[in-house]
Amino acid sequence: MQEWVKTTGTKICAVFEGRDTAGKGGTIKANTERVSPRVFRIVALPAPDDRERSQMYLQRYLPHLPGAATS
Numbered sequence: 001m002q003e004w005v006k007t008t009g010t011k012i013c014a015v016f017e018g019r020d021t022a023g024k025g026g027t028i029k030a031n032t033e034r035v036s037p038r039v040f041r042i043v044a045l046p047a048p049d050d051r052e053r054s055q056m057y058l059q060r061y062l063p064h065l066p067g068a069a070t071s
Helices: 002-008 024-032 050-054
Strands: none
Touching: none
């Protein structure tokens, strides 16, 4: 997949959701260890509050996703 991304210039956004000690940290580390920190960002969100629990699942992540690229 990495070669395909490099060849096509496609952008990828990965969201890892899970309980504590579910192995997310190791998976994220394995996926980012060869990627330049200038081109990716890791955001660790706290437990959802009451308002976030009442919203659609994806709404919690939207403020952290990148916007459209401008030239």
